[in-house]
Amino acid sequence: MPSSLSTMLATWAAKLRVEDLPPDVLALTRQRILDIIGVALPSIDTNFGCGVHDAVRKLGAGDESTVLGFGSRLPANLAALANGALAHEFEFDDTHNETAIHVSSPVVVAALAVGESRRSPGHEVLAAVAAGNEIVCRIGIVAPGEFYKSGFHPTGIVGTFGATVAASKLMGLDAAVTANALGIAGSMTSGSMESWSDGASAKSLHPGWSAHAAIAAATLAAAGVTGPVRVLEGRLGFFHQHVRDRDYKFDYDRAQSALGERWESRLISFKPYPTGHVAHAFIDAALKLRADGLRAEQIKRVICPIAAFMVQLMCEPVAEKLRPATTWHARVSLPFTLAEAFCFGKVDTESFSAERLADPRLLAFAQRVEYRVDETAPGREQWRGWVIAELQDGSRREHIQPYNWGSPQNPMSQADVEAKFRANSVPKLGLEKTDAIIRRLAELERVAAINEIVGLCVR
DSSP states (O other), X not given: OOOOXXXXXXXXXXXXXXXXXXXXXXXXXXXXXXXXXXXXXXXXXXXXXXXXXXXXXXXXXXXXXXXXXXXXXXXXXXXXXXXXXXXXXXXXXXXXXXXXXXXXXXXXXXXXXXXXXXXXXXXXXXXXXXXXXXXXXXXXXXXXXXXXXXXXXXXXXXXXXXXXXXXXXXXXXXXXXXXXXXXXXXXXXXXXXXXXXXXXXXXXXHHHHHXXXXXXXXXXXXXXXXXXXXXXXXXXXXXXXXXXXXXXXXXXXXXXXXXXTSXXXXXXXOOSSSSOGGGHHHHHHHHHHHHTTOOGGGEEEEEEEEOHXXXXXXXXXXXXXXXXXSHHHHHTOHHHHHHHHHHHSXXXXXXXXXXXXXXXXXXXXXXXXXXXXXXXXXXXXXXXXXXEEEETTSOXXXXXXXSOTTBTTBOOOHHHHHHHHHHHHHHHHOHHHHHHHHHHHHTGGGOSOTXXXXXXXXX
């Protein structure tokens, strides 16, 4: 097999077994599967979630895999399409800080769909998700931040490769066939960021489409279809297609150095709040000030010193951020997010509703939130939040949150992850099923078939 970046990654991934995973990576992988199932569930009663569910049932019939929450049975690729879309609607799925990729949603839904179709044991699903997540992170760090600059949602384009690895492992494909699957997947990467302009719900489809494309790519490779060997670094390959800066120096060494020894996926952050992830440390800071007694009506002005790379995500265009037109626009607005935090003392799945978008109290508070570029801010790897509140009485309060809650440096505990899952799951599935899913995922290595768990994830 000719040497290339994709063949090297495929060789490593194909050999990975659950016994190779460090204990913390194993525990994190279990948590990520639980988390993605949970964040999909709030969408089963939304217009978007119901629309996606209705559409995928018209796209094909089958009995391989389950649509989470709904319980419909579909071909694996269509179930993955639906589940990935459900998992991303609320912006509640985890993120790799440096690259801002929602890593686990495309990988986990691909693994669940393929694993269910093949009755894969839990230990194989764990290895597939761990491998897929690491591949997403490794490809992403070759050019962190550059995909957004070129108009691509990195979850939609990079996530396809990790989901392809997960699907290939569960299909039992060897390294050579997996490399072909990755080559095929390169022709299927998609994810336009134009939804940022008008708040269209198409962006929420990206993890699902990545998983759908991944299952197609692995299936085609298994049937003998070939993909380009240098799909990633080739002259016309993935990186040169998706990065606009012709002079950018791709760091291919980061993608392949110390694989299996240094786990980049350890640096994925869980999301305690369903909003744009770079705002999370600012939410943490605002909630700390509120916990210390500060109230919205006391505040005359809020100033947020913020890293330059965060500005385009959460602060501009200014008019759009101050008065969001859609729920999704509100989720990626720092002023509106801080209004939710200060006015209600929480940011959860009830935030950013249509009613909240018209709430005069929230809109007035958002108008009082300003930002300035902080030249001392850390790089993409660390999301610092700094909130300065100037009060009506002329005094000033501030808090700096050095690391967002959910990051490796400020982690959510197992109890925190389970509490988030319960908050998402109990209203949809009930307490009994919710607790059963938590128990079974905690012992996933010993589960005979992933179907035992997916079967619980329906109301």
